[in-house]
Amino acid sequence: MQNRYKERMNIALGFIEANLDKPLSLHAVASACHFSEFHFHRLFSALMGETLNDYIGRRRLERAINRLAYRREQSITEIVHELGFSSSANFAKAVKAFSGYSPSAIREPDEEHKSKIGKLLSKYGKAFSPADLYPACTRSALTGKSITRDITMNSKEVEIRQLEAQQVCVLATTQGYEQQGIFDTWDQLIAWASAQGIAPAQQARYAFCYDNPAVTPIEKCRYEAAVVIDPSVEVKAPFRTSTLPAGKYAVLRVKGNDEQLNNARLALYAEWFPGSGFEPDNFPLLERYHNDVREDGFVDLEIHIKLKSLS
Template identity: 35%
Template sequence: MLLKDQQRVHNAINYVLENITAPLSIAEVAKQVYLSEFHFHRIFKSITNEPFNQFVRRKRLERAFHCLLRYNQPTITEVSENCGFSSSANFSKAFQAYFGFTPSQHRKATPGINSKNGKLFSKYGKEISPATTYNGSLSEQQSDVVKSKIIRIEVVKLADTHYCTIASTQGYAIEGINGAWENMREWLARHNIPMEAGKSAAFCFDNMWLTPEQMCRYESAYVIDDIEWAKQSDVCVRTQKAGRYLAIEYSGKKSEMQQQMQQLYLWILSDYFANTHLNITYEYVIERYINIDCNNDIFHVEVLIKVN
């Protein structure tokens, strides 16, 4: 896949996420990235593993799923408007068809209901329920293990940071992640940019408990100083926006990194945020790779989650 096509899909996704509350057509977005509708549809699906209209609908529903759990309790009408639905009735119908339960049941954590009647389970095999939002939670012992590996957790203010990025074309699958990093290393070498400690990161856009693995968006990222030069090159660029972030510094075994990071995220979503007044923006999660030491089986990462 050409990096130029990745750039166009990257820009299209950014446009969708920035305009998620507005009506969006494939013709409009294709025009934004200077492609015909046919060509745009073809390359979008080949890179994201789902058709454009399905992507937009899924992102709206997943955003609504999280918004309904916010501490400040927006109304269902407010959620439907903020997620780009034409009416609360259309939103409720689409939400139940996809997740298998209503927005009200989700908000109230109604027991005895699961997602087996929804598209999320029938098509993708993802089973959730209002009472156990992320398909269960950690045991007390597992939670204690996660907390024992947390070095630091605090809300910090960060300035803009610019990155060049290359996305996985296999979502969160380890093969896709490794491929994204192989392409990043090749791109940096081609432009004589050395890989330095503390500059590698990843942008993770999707909740692994809600989104099929191959449709999750993972972008390998590397800090770049000359953002204007990067924009003119054959690579995608993304800015970590200035603002308040929940910063969680975490260390574990490199050989168990994928499993340990999943448990960390489950603890954050089902335990930490459930007991705090922080509201997540749900744009993306950033993983800053402070140290990856395969020889000594250690990884050291900082997770950044933008909060209001």
């Protein structure tokens, strides 16, 4: 029964993500996942650890901050309208109250910008700095300050692949991006896949990474481990089935430590996308793993970002 509640809560979260640019009422969200609206707000708070309104407000502002950093071709006014804020003044007030920084300070990070304590820190305990949204070389260009720990994004390193749809078995971590929680989740999923006759060496392993930890508190980040399966394989709770959709993906292979991986993710958004002719589709960042960091001491993975033509 608990797993059925989680499945329906995942439907609610998907509905919220798809409609963050619109007014979201308790009735609309509860109806989408077939819960009684008279009880849904209590169920949501119990399962998610925050109220529905707090969750929607946080996700809307996290998306706004990511747009400010990674869609630099858009004006702040365009972002205001696209995300459904009533005015630029209300947008600026909401962003600063949440992050401690104004929209312009997030878009043009500078040590001289002074922050106030925002809700990210006071409510969620998440220290935030706009500079963390950008890779080292981009921070250097934006601030005019020399940063020795530099990286470059060579467009030839990024491959555009047309992928076919694949069915996957998914298990969500209950601890956000906390490392041990991710390891425990993968251990369960790998053991399950092995029991279905998919040997570890033959398992195609992906992760759905929904959130940017530079903005979202680590424990609130959504992470799902996934293994490709044949559609005939029976999947039972706590596991569930999902689909890697067909389409074009930007693919970048990264080998190194966590810092190098994080800089590669940021560089894709901050440097590669603006000149690519594409923008990210409405699908979470995927990581395909080629090794076990616990055994090798380094990560070897491919970042996959689903694409759509720049509108």
